[in-house]
């Protein structure tokens with residue numbers, strides 16, 4: 001035989017249960033919030049205070065997207081907006097000036113290579129150095145391990161062009177055998193043999209290419225390229241490396 005529950009008593013039980021659930025949930029929420037609140041979280045010191053990276057940019061040499069260049073499908077469109085601020089730890093310096101440079105093109109003397117870190121980023125012929133055709137690299141020895149945060153690279157921005165097989169690697173040894181890491185690689189068909197890259201090709205501009213080094217630690221940096229849409233030769237105007245000595 002079925003008993004019909006008392007309607008009033010059922011209603012009372014339901015509201016009492018609801019109240020109980022609500023109270024317990026509230027208590028749990030308050031407890032969780034107070035437990036998660038630590039001084040580190042409040043100050044943001046966990047991630048560190050970041051500041052926009054300040055760069056001295058050369059004047060732009062051209063405007064707008066060129067129409068007469070044969071482009072591959074992996075070229076990113078040329079933006080008409082300035083690059084958004086890039087955040088780095090405070091107090092970083094460009095550690096590249098004065099550092100030892102070497103090159104796969106043995107015709108490039110030390111005094112020629114010095115132009116890559118002399119601070120001159122102008123789009124004029126005198127500011128650009130030329131390396132022979134094919135895959136070539138420039139190597140920088142920072143002298144000691146550094147924590148790296150941003151690398152800015154200008155091949156040549158005198159005319160609109162896109163460089164091929166732009167690869168940036170870092171390593172612990174000058175022969176690039178130990179702890180080699182790739183920071184950028186747009187060689188998507190692996191024609192330079194350093195592995196298949198996932199990055200896109202891009203137009204050279206006065207802003208240079210900013211590569212996020214994410215705090216990686218290394219003493220040696222290598223920059224590869226394999227000609228451009230303009231020429232089979234390889235060009236460099238300037239390389240800046242923002243980091244700090246790391247023990």
Ligand SMILES: [Ca+2]
Nearest residue numbers: 115120237238
């Ligand atoms: Ca220069």
Ligand SMILES: [Ca+2]
Nearest residue numbers: 165187189191
């Ligand atoms: Ca390629």
